[in-house]
Amino acid sequence: MATIVQTLSVHQLSTASWVCLFALLALIAFVIRQSTSPIARIPGPLLTKFTILPIVYQDHIGNRTKWTEGLHRQYGPVVRLSPKEVSVSSSASIRDVFTGSAKAGYYPKAPIFNIFQHYGARNAFSSIHSENHSWRRKIVAGNYAQTAIVAKEAKHGSLWKNVGRFLNMIKREGTTSGSGPAKSIDFFSACRFYAADNVTSHLFIEGSDALDGDQEIRRIIEDSAEGPSDVMSYFKMEFETLNSAIDRIKGMIFSLLNLEQKSTGRSRPATASGKQVDLEQSQWYGGTAIRDWGFKRFLMTRDALEQARIDTSLESPVGAKLAANSMEGEKSGWIDGPPVQDAGIRLLKSSASDEGLLRFYRNEGCASECMDQFLAGLDTVGDTLAYVLQTLSMTENRRSQQALIPECSSLDLPQEYDVPLSSKQLADIQAALYVEAVLKETLRAFPASTTAFQRTVPPGGRMLEGHFVPGDTIIGGIPTTINRDTSVFDRSCTFDVDQWLPQRWLDADDNTLAEMNRRLWTFGSGGRGCIGKHLAILEMKLLIVGIYSRCSTAIDDETPVKVSKK
Numbered sequence: 001m002a003t004i005v006q007t008l009s010v011h012q013l014s015t016a017s018w019v020c021l022f023a024l025l026a027l028i029a030f031v032i033r034q035s036t037s038p039i040a041r042i043p044g045p046l047l048t049k050f051t052i053l054p055i056v057y058q059d060h061i062g063n064r065t066k067w068t069e070g071l072h073r074q075y076g077p078v079v080r081l082s083p084k085e086v087s088v089s090s091s092a093s094i095r096d097v098f099t100g101s102a103k104a105g106y107y108p109k110a111p112i113f114n115i116f117q118h119y120g121a122r123n124a125f126s127s128i129h130s131e132n133h134s135w136r137r138k139i140v141a142g143n144y145a146q147t148a149i150v151a152k153e154a155k156h157g158s159l160w161k162n163v164g165r166f167l168n169m170i171k172r173e174g175t176t177s178g179s180g181p182a183k184s185i186d187f188f189s190a191c192r193f194y195a196a197d198n199v200t201s202h203l204f205i206e207g208s209d210a211l212d213g214d215q216e217i218r219r220i221i222e223d224s225a226e227g228p229s230d231v232m233s234y235f236k237m238e239f240e241t242l243n244s245a246i247d248r249i250k251g252m253i254f255s256l257l258n259l260e261q262k263s264t265g266r267s268r269p270a271t272a273s274g275k276q277v278d279l280e281q282s283q284w285y286g287g288t289a290i291r292d293w294g295f296k297r298f299l300m301t302r303d304a305l306e307q308a309r310i311d312t313s314l315e316s317p318v319g320a321k322l323a324a325n326s327m328e329g330e331k332s333g334w335i336d337g338p339p340v341q342d343a344g345i346r347l348l349k350s351s352a353s354d355e356g357l358l359r360f361y362r363n364e365g366c367a368s369e370c371m372d373q374f375l376a377g378l379d380t381v382g383d384t385l386a387y388v389l390q391t392l393s394m395t396e397n398r399r400s401q402q403a404l405i406p407e408c409s410s411l412d413l414p415q416e417y418d419v420p421l422s423s424k425q426l427a428d429i430q431a432a433l434y435v436e437a438v439l440k441e442t443l444r445a446f447p448a449s450t451t452a453f454q455r456t457v458p459p460g461g462r463m464l465e466g467h468f469v470p471g472d473t474i475i476g477g478i479p480t481t482i483n484r485d486t487s488v489f490d491r492s493c494t495f496d497v498d499q500w501l502p503q504r505w506l507d508a509d510d511n512t513l514a515e516m517n518r519r520l521w522t523f524g525s526g527g528r529g530c531i532g533k534h535l536a537i538l539e540m541k542l543l544i545v546g547i548y549s550r551c552s553t554a555i556d557d558e559t560p561v562k563v564s565k566k
């Protein structure tokens, strides 16, 4: 009897013990593996060796950027954010990762860039690898060169016209407060309309008309502002399938309750995983109103090229260059190459020789490129200009505005906006020192994108600042951290890097100024840096001089004005 009891008890214990033992061993193995992995040797909080929870949490509470900045202050220029992600901040590491010299090797973009596709097609911005990126960038690079942007403006004056429209909009739609001639306007929306009209006139045969009051495009632009649910959080990226399922269930509940689910221009579910959009089935081309608008404007531009109403010169819309590439692919007698998982391109193989594969756009690819450039130029320019107007209008910055106004007035610009400014006038505006200082300081202190620009460490890993970072690690840099490097932007300890102070750009000696220009990272750097930088700068400078050569600005808290929605 005693023997039987003993046997049973051993049997019961052994099952539970095996489970515990197995769990314990698995835990020990996990801890050993994580603590001895190469990424564990990179400085960072202990917990980040083992789990993504700290970064998921910081992301969830909207504190990821500040948290990362704090970690750089505590741990140095290379810090571990999770078992698979690292952040860099020093000049050398940023150069290595983002400029990607041939010797150091190329860092592909991180998978998060997949979400920037449109119509199931990639564009330059969302191309992960250099071989998919460089041919795309090459097609439009000439249109974005500084000389081309200035020559186009001197010929057509589209941006200057929009400055006039912006000022007219204030006159027409601004509300009067008090007894003076001052008008109040919601300048966040106004700046987005200005940015939209500019970038679309650069891209298409017919740009948008938001400043003149086209309510439909205004609604589309306002809806396209990124809302909290559009932000691609760490959680959404890590658990994409779960999130898609939640979105589908939400959609079903909305349709069961017969509620209208707002489809913003920004929502990305259709292309989040690179899935192709069914253009026939979708209510709009590409599934959202803004994509539909963009696709149709591209087709209008292509029509104009086919009918020879425009050409592909640098003074023509960028869309014409893209359409010409697509038409060349269609016309060629070459045979199709292997199929590609991208609705936007055709791979063609010469039937006559072994020239290799050539890539050409389909219409979806051209429209995706245009859509990407539209969105890239809308938020960034709109937000930066809103920051310029906001900071200059604050009481504590009154002196900066007082310094800016005489410089803008001295440019002696016409009050006529239908005639393009001359090359000389454009050059004078570009050279105006205080305008430049205000703009650079705004770009430095309030970069339009505050999240990390991410890349993937190439196979085999890389040495960065004496730390080995293994292959496949996600690696990022944050403009706000780099733009606040005290050793560059506050070298003489006269100016606080957290403060908006244009004077720092004027007081710096030549060497410091050159270093500040090199380090200002709001437009990124290297072959994947911002292609639209020169267009953006000219747009912003023209609006600044257009406003401050004629007006002064102040915050009007009493009259919150909303530009009317449909």
Ligand code: HEM
Pocket: 124, 125, 126, 137, 199, 372, 373, 374, 376, 377, 378, 380, 381, 384, 447, 448, 449, 453, 454, 521, 522, 523, 524, 525, 527, 528, 529, 530, 531, 532, 533, 535, 536
């Ligand atoms: C204040 C204005 C702007 C800012 C701050 C800005 C910022 C940036 C940054 C930081 C990147 C690189 C991101 C990375 O490295 O991961 C980028 C890329 C890009 N930007 Fe801009 N941008 C601005 C205006 C514009 C405009 C006006 C356009 C076009 C009309 C534009 C088109 C693009 C494109 C196409 C890329 C991708 C380039 C490539 O991968 O080859 N941007 N921008």
